[in-house]
Amino acid sequence: MLDATAKPLVEIKHMCKWYGEFSALHDINLTVAEGERVVVCGPSGSGKSTMIRCINQLEAHQKGTILVDGVEVKPGMKNIELIRREVGMVFQSFNLFPHMTILDNLILGPMRNRGASKAEATELAMGYLERVHIAGQAGKYPPQLSGGQQQRVAIARALCMKPKIMLFDEPTSALDPEMIAGVLDVMIELAEEGMTMICVTHEMGFARKVADRVVFMDEGEIIEIAEPQEFFSNPQSDRAQLFLSQLLGH
Amino acid sequence: MDRTSSPPAPPKKRLSLVDFALFAGVAALLLYAGYRVNDVLVYNWSWSRVINFIIRYDETSGAYVANLLLFGLATTLRLAVWATILASIIGVVMGYWRTSENLTLRILSRGYVELIRNLPPLVFIFIFYFFISSQIFPLLGIEDIDRSAVLVDNPMFRVLFGDPQLFPNFLAGVLCLAMFEGAYITEIVRAGIQSVPHGQWEAARAIGLSRTNVLRDVVLPQALRKILPPLAGQFITLIKDSAIVSLISIQELTYLATEVASTTTKVFETWILVGAMYFILCYSFALLFGWLERRASRNRR
Numbered sequence: 001m002l003d004a005t006a007k008p009l010v011e012i013k014h015m016c017k018w019y020g021e022f023s024a025l026h027d028i029n030l031t032v033a034e035g036e037r038v039v040v041c042g043p044s045g046s047g048k049s050t051m052i053r054c055i056n057q058l059e060a061h062q063k064g065t066i067l068v069d070g071v072e073v074k075p076g077m078k079n080i081e082l083i084r085r086e087v088g089m090v091f092q093s094f095n096l097f098p099h100m101t102i103l104d105n106l107i108l109g110p111m112r113n114r115g116a117s118k119a120e121a122t123e124l125a126m127g128y129l130e131r132v133h134i135a136g137q138a139g140k141y142p143p144q145l146s147g148g149q150q151q152r153v154a155i156a157r158a159l160c161m162k163p164k165i166m167l168f169d170e171p172t173s174a175l176d177p178e179m180i181a182g183v184l185d186v187m188i189e190l191a192e193e194g195m196t197m198i199c200v201t202h203e204m205g206f207a208r209k210v211a212d213r214v215v216f217m218d219e220g221e222i223i224e225i226a227e228p229q230e231f232f233s234n235p236q237s238d239r240a241q242l243f244l245s246q247l248l249g250h
Numbered sequence: 251m252d253r254t255s256s257p258p259a260p261p262k263k264r265l266s267l268v269d270f271a272l273f274a275g276v277a278a279l280l281l282y283a284g285y286r287v288n289d290v291l292v293y294n295w296s297w298s299r300v301i302n303f304i305i306r307y308d309e310t311s312g313a314y315v316a317n318l319l320l321f322g323l324a325t326t327l328r329l330a331v332w333a334t335i336l337a338s339i340i341g342v343v344m345g346y347w348r349t350s351e352n353l354t355l356r357i358l359s360r361g362y363v364e365l366i367r368n369l370p371p372l373v374f375i376f377i378f379y380f381f382i383s384s385q386i387f388p389l390l391g392i393e394d395i396d397r398s399a400v401l402v403d404n405p406m407f408r409v410l411f412g413d414p415q416l417f418p419n420f421l422a423g424v425l426c427l428a429m430f431e432g433a434y435i436t437e438i439v440r441a442g443i444q445s446v447p448h449g450q451w452e453a454a455r456a457i458g459l460s461r462t463n464v465l466r467d468v469v470l471p472q473a474l475r476k477i478l479p480p481l482a483g484q485f486i487t488l489i490k491d492s493a494i495v496s497l498i499s500i501q502e503l504t505y506l507a508t509e510v511a512s513t514t515t516k517v518f519e520t521w522i523l524v525g526a527m528y529f530i531l532c533y534s535f536a537l538l539f540g541w542l543e544r545r546a547s548r549n550r551r
Binding site for chain 1: 457
């Protein structure tokens with residue numbers, strides 16, 4: 001388990017966000033320490049994705065503060081690229097660049113943002129492709145790969161930036177059932193290597209296995225935060241109980 | 251059933267009686283039109299007089315040389331190429347501005363597009379021509395270019411821009427056409443940029459690319475691939491639209507055809523031949539673009 005002195009990598013304090021008049025996030029408080037694995041769950045529309053997308057400012061929050069590795073992230077800030085390179089993100093729909101080969105997908109970020117040479121970036125990229133078990137596909141184009149392979153490429157692409165933290169936004173939700181295990185295996189390996197992770201997912205098996213804490217959200221608020229053992233066996237709030245019974249009940 | 255058996259032959263496509271009737275009807279109409287011109291108008295056809303204006307026999311050198319209409323065709327081609335290059339630059343910049351986060355840029359580009367799309371081309375070209383030829387050119391010193399200087403009066407310059415004496419005139423024509431077609435290309439580029447899924451922007455931003463890099467490395471390459479067919483169509487439209495600058499005395503194909511028609515009085519022959527020249531030019535480009543497009547889509551996978 002984590003010791004209390006671990007450095008906080010992400011600190012969210014009193015964050016709020018509205019879409020027009022609709023309150024999407026309300027008074028979010030969450031601190032994620034270095035090396036910690038947090039799983040975020042909750043019914044759809046509860047603001048899970050919006051919350052993690054505020055961390056790298058794909059969505060702008062309107063109130064409260066977000067610190068990433070001690071630096072405050074503000075909407076419309078200059079040099080947001082310096083923060084984004086420390087925050088890897090994996091999307092539900094992969095979002096690989098279809099006009100580039102797998103390898104080119106991976107080396108783009110390091111070359112443009114970290115100023116790596118093509119040779120350096122390629123070496124780095126091949127290493128990560130090896131780790132997600134698809135080094136043999138480096139010369140192919142994304143549409144030639146299966147969904148599971150594409151998602152593993154997307155993970156490798158994020159890792160190529162050598163981020164301090166990885167955000168996963170429902171990484172297995174768009175996959176065929178037989179593809180899910182391969183992606184989860186890569187995520188578990190990553191967790192075991194000590195990567196700091198925030199995962200929005202409905203994969204409760206994954207949560208049980210790797211999560212240090214589970215964050216349950218509903219209607220734009222964090223309802224409870226607990227260790228997985230505690231959360232699954234003895235959820236405190238009615239809403240978490242209802243959510244779990246619906247999720248596990250069928 | 252045997253899995254290796256071959257599939258049944260597809261039904262043959264054949265022309266039905268109705269199709270033949272249609273063709274016959276069209277042929278009859280054409281024949282009637284010919285009859286009207288020949289026998290009712292009592293029109294005296296003389297193709298050779300007009301063809302002389304395409305290629306004529308030069309007595310002194312004893313060879314066939316190009317004449318007015320072919321020069322006009324060359325000017326039209328030059329106009330179209332330069333105007334396309336310029337219009338593409340305008341279109342990409344303005345098209346990007348149309349999708350920009352900056353309100354000022356959006357207003358500017360929107361204003362440009364709406365202004366041009368809602369004016370008749372002729373009206374726009376008259377206004378724009380008198381403005382640039384009377385205000386901008388003197389400011390830039392275009393009128394004062396030494397037209398006998400080595401830089402200007404050499405074969406390369408003639409190939410690229412035509413007669414140096416007519417250069418300011420030619421430039422005005424190029425600018426008018428480019429400004430005009432640029433608005434349509436702007437809209438094509440905007441549609442192309444917006445057709446790239448939002449997730450592409452997000453993924454590129456998430457790995458720390460700047461807005462410029464996202465556009466250059468991720469969005470524009472994908473947008474360009476999608477907009478090549480409409481862009482090719484717009485290029486052919488531009489060739490046809492170039493006829494309109496004959497009204498500001500650019501000596502391209504239509505302008506010279508007007509002169510040939512009035513000196514020879516052979517109106518039908520002139521315009522049918524000129525029409526054929528435009529058709530061959532535009533249709534060749536259409537075939538070329540079609541071929542390029544098929545090749546590009548074959549190579550993709």
